[in-house]
Amino acid sequence: MGIAGEAREAVEALRREVSALHAELTRYGLVVWTAGNVAARVPGHDLMVIKPSGVPYDELTPDAMVVCDLHGRVVEGERVPSSDAAAAAYVFRTLPDVGGVVHTHSTYATAWAARGEPVPCVLTMMADEFGGGIPVGPFALIGDDSIGRGVVDTLRDSRSPAVLMRQHGVFTVGPDARAAVKAAVMCEDVARTVHIARQLGEPTPLEPKHVDSLYDRYQNVYGQH
Amino acid sequence: MGIAGEAREAVEALRREVSALHAELTRYGLVVWTAGNVAARVPGHDLMVIKPSGVPYDELTPDAMVVCDLHGRVVEGERVPSSDAAAAAYVFRTLPDVGGVVHTHSTYATAWAARGEPVPCVLTMMADEFGGGIPVGPFALIGDDSIGRGVVDTLRDSRSPAVLMRQHGVFTVGPDARAAVKAAVMCEDVARTVHIARQLGEPTPLEPKHVDSLYDRYQNVYGQH
């Protein structure tokens, strides 16, 4: 019962993309050792491609990626998938518009998560990318759907593609894996900047009307079309 | 109505220079993902060369740069220009001595901007490069001349080639693009050092006569001539 036809091609392309995108996590210092991963939905199929568990970033290849169903069970691949496969699978299963999920323990974002404190929206870049503050999700143990459910429930109440899971780390989503990686990069960047700003005073929150206006513009005008 | 003759050559040279200078922004960690850009005036013409919007730094080439007029309208190039094209154009249009404009959200400088606090002149390196503190410009929304006007108005009251735009990020200027990039690098460097100094006490401001003497010397004696 292998993967065939059009799904085959999509899986091969996503194996290459998911493998390569981990280089963005190391480039921006969001991960150490093997602690972070990228997952991509196979569009139109109840499948996802994810990093294998505990494999160093230097050793990642398209072939080493693992294909799972949307309950995190291995469909193709000789490796054990990331222990975050269940969480990513829950997100894909529940939110049909999400095509990519990224998990990191990036330093500044995780520091906010350790205190259970959302990052307030005090920078235009946050309004652009997150449409407001970055919310905090519940404390949840690994091993069942708790983390995935915590991520999804928190995403529903926010425009942010990033959630700070309490005392744990960051989960980000996007229409595809690259967008979720971008959200992870931006999340750490603004978590760091706002942390540093607050070390010597209290930055003023942006006015909601400005947040809305910036968010709207960035989502619709920025970039190449 | 293409660009011809001597302007042609200048544009080609600036496409190469502007494209290459972005590597200094990534080298010094002033930008993440696609969030920052360099613009250069085409000397003697109402034209500028600027980064395309939302294109990763790894993919920048001279050909990918966009040529705009000094109202930010595309004159040559197949990409959408940086969303900061209007701001850069306003600066070039208003300040004839400025040949380069750089925009970043570099961490420490943006942290000062988030609090709306100027960086006080407590280091000889600041006197050398900035001739005093680094000033804060107004909060301004993207989309018209507001940001450009805020930058220009703030620059007029200061010797600093850098402005911290409130709750946004950094704009720097220079006689050419390379000088504006240098100002962006130095701005983040001193914003970081002064931030860290202030975490454990209050550094003494330099005396104005020392600031003047250092600024004068650095602007006239330092470097190769």
Next chain:
Amino acid sequence: MGIAGEAREAVEALRREVSALHAELTRYGLVVWTAGNVAARVPGHDLMVIKPSGVPYDELTPDAMVVCDLHGRVVEGERVPSSDAAAAAYVFRTLPDVGGVVHTHSTYATAWAARGEPVPCVLTMMADEFGGGIPVGPFALIGDDSIGRGVVDTLRDSRSPAVLMRQHGVFTVGPDARAAVKAAVMCEDVARTVHIARQLGEPTPLEPKHVDSLYDRYQNVYGQH
């Protein structure tokens, strides 16, 4: 009285491994200049392989590594071994399950050590890797068994593979050298994250039952098997 037979092969393999693992210390910024080292036990023999003293990381080769007995005396090699050879030897001599010892002065971990303060367990990643907080060992001078004894005595009271030696730096252990390097990388990562979290508030400690559950799972389920 050279090293022969099966020990010969093991030593050659460990010379290569120990030499190469130092690249992880520089990659993650745990060491500057020559200040940090990796040591590996030669399994089944009272021997260990360790970095030479004061040699830059760029110049390390398998041949430059030094083989010592478990009292830190040179058995093979033309260089003086690391001044931490006595400490590593004491650990190997005393704890038969330890196959690797790493020493660094990584910044954040050493900052906790400078205050003599253990890193509290406030992150799931700490529960996973350290099974609780990271403990502080005594102040000890170099030159005899004091450092080794301080490391071993502190390790006995904890599940942590890392010890913060007071006003000195970090020692980590593992079943092999790679595991000890991983512990050093993770130690700095969580020391940094928890430091930054505490700069703006007090993170809540994880509940002991959650720590136990996470530790158990990570040690037995994570990774490839």
Next chain:
Amino acid sequence: MGIAGEAREAVEALRREVSALHAELTRYGLVVWTAGNVAARVPGHDLMVIKPSGVPYDELTPDAMVVCDLHGRVVEGERVPSSDAAAAAYVFRTLPDVGGVVHTHSTYATAWAARGEPVPCVLTMMADEFGGGIPVGPFALIGDDSIGRGVVDTLRDSRSPAVLMRQHGVFTVGPDARAAVKAAVMCEDVARTVHIARQLGEPTPLEPKHVDSLYDRYQNVYGQH
């Protein structure tokens, strides 16, 4: 009146060494743009080799180095020497055992300098390398012997090879240029670690007898002989 014979060879070797050593300043992030330099005495001659002023580190070559006399006047080379040539020359002229001088504005060390606060000796690594705390020198303007005199006067009262020049940056010395570079690297490393330690409490100073014992051992036993 060129440089001939044995001085010729020494100068050529030092041109290569001084040029190459700047790569350690960039590797450890001690300098940005062109803001820092290495100088080496030509042993047995009243000459020194120093970086040219305002030249990017990427463009340094042995040929680009400048040879000056010990009053900072150019003896050989087509470039203007570093504006710190006068300070380095003063140090070489006054302290016959010094063979290398390095100047940086490395972030954490300069932050201590901005407050005019010495780095207290709270780490064994500081006792090893600096034999105590890192002292602060006076505020001095560039342009005559003031900086050099400030450095020398401060070095005389201390075992430290590093001086934090008030509101300016770091000067380090050593028996040769490489040792001065090492001191600059270690100075920033301990300035950073002690800064971070103090953010969350007050580390205890080492006892003077321990400082003496560690310093003595490190200066005489550490490394290859």
